[in-house]
Amino acid sequence: MTTRQHREARRADALSKERIVEAAIEMLDAGGEKALTFRGLAERLSTGSGAIYWHVANKDDLLAAATDCVIAHAVTDVAGDAGPRNTIRTIALGVFDAIDAHPWVGAQLARRPWLAALPHIFEGFGSQLEALGVPEPMLFDSTSALVAHVLGVAGQNAANGRLYAQGTDRVAVLGTVAEQWARLGPERFPFVHRVAAQLPGHDDRVQFLAGVDLFLRGVTAAH
Amino acid sequence: MTTRQHREARRADALSKERIVEAAIEMLDAGGEKALTFRGLAERLSTGSGAIYWHVANKDDLLAAATDCVIAHAVTDVAGDAGPRNTIRTIALGVFDAIDAHPWVGAQLARRPWLAALPHIFEGFGSQLEALGVPEPMLFDSTSALVAHVLGVAGQNAANGRLYAQGTDRVAVLGTVAEQWARLGPERFPFVHRVAAQLPGHDDRVQFLAGVDLFLRGVTAAH
DNA sequence: TGCAAGAGTGGAACGACGTTCCAGCCCTAG
């Protein structure tokens, strides 16, 4: 196949799916989902829309490739010699931080599941849960639940983060929500009314890890 | 305010935000997010685009209202006299089934959080976790994690469900994924290779409930 | 009763988007 030589000889900055995905990720990070445009992408790559379509099927394909790229980079470097619990925590935090750094990934995960990196996550969680002593009949359900928990909660967090990513302050936004919650009335919403004050001060990352730990405690306590 | 009389006198089928949201939900259920169009909505309501914009700010506003409508209907009827665990399960299943029935809600939750129905869910889970004996310092984190878990996992499930909602068979789709997983090679993916066979046969609803139960077990075992 | 004002409507028009199409480039095989 002469394609490889071809590409390199063609242009110094030859077009390729990797370069397109890379540029797409930069645009998505900069301005969210709406900022990714084939026209903008073509301009950034100094080419035309048609050239991009030679390497990428359509926008959904491009978004899927970008999502896979981000998640894959977050999961590949897993060092599993720190014990099952810490390994699971490390993988989960890697996914969480990746989605937190690229909030559009969260929304994409809710649209297109079964990304290419999913088996990596599944393998990491499943093998460690097995090492943790989870019996065989519960292993599949437990692993599925943990994977969905990590992806889902991280996506929820990214959705929240997008609110105060646009320049507004995080504490200010959460403070506004807390005020609304506090106004709900203690008779019908006693709990919400009470914990509203804790909303602005909490740490999302710590809360995420606490959730994973609660889940792990449940898994190990179940047998 | 004469608006109410106004509306009823104006047309027999007077336009209102409720009727617009109702029609939007029907269109979203029928064909997913791409099927919701202001032109289609105008035709279905026998009016023009401008009339819709009088009641709705923009498409995001309409999607948020539709999402809120679905979630609110799923949470409102909570009978809480069956014990904390069962009450939590009931609320969680209500959210799960609502998102399962309206898969576009899952994608919407990942884009716009803090829906109006969120305090209801928070109140339900939080008060029941308190009744379950969760100590005060852990209550906020535990409730947040549970809410995010339910919303996130239900959204993940809906994303999967949309794959085989377009006419293709569920078992066939999962069978294809299972084949890919089984081909991954037992040396690098021993766990994925092994559990691939369980993929097509599992029940999403049961697995979701199992995840909630594992979480609850962790919460009660933590003290 | 007549009339100005405004709530509410319907559809034309605008700009931007995803996507398709195609004429042409340049490299390579023969």
Place this chain on the structure above:
DNA sequence: CTAGGGCTGGAACGTCGTTCCACTCTTGCA
């Protein structure tokens, strides 16, 4: 040296969200 195809760049098409405006109908006021 030439034919063919991988690859490019940009014009063009149809559809979308949104805006704009002329218009209708009702209501409050004189």
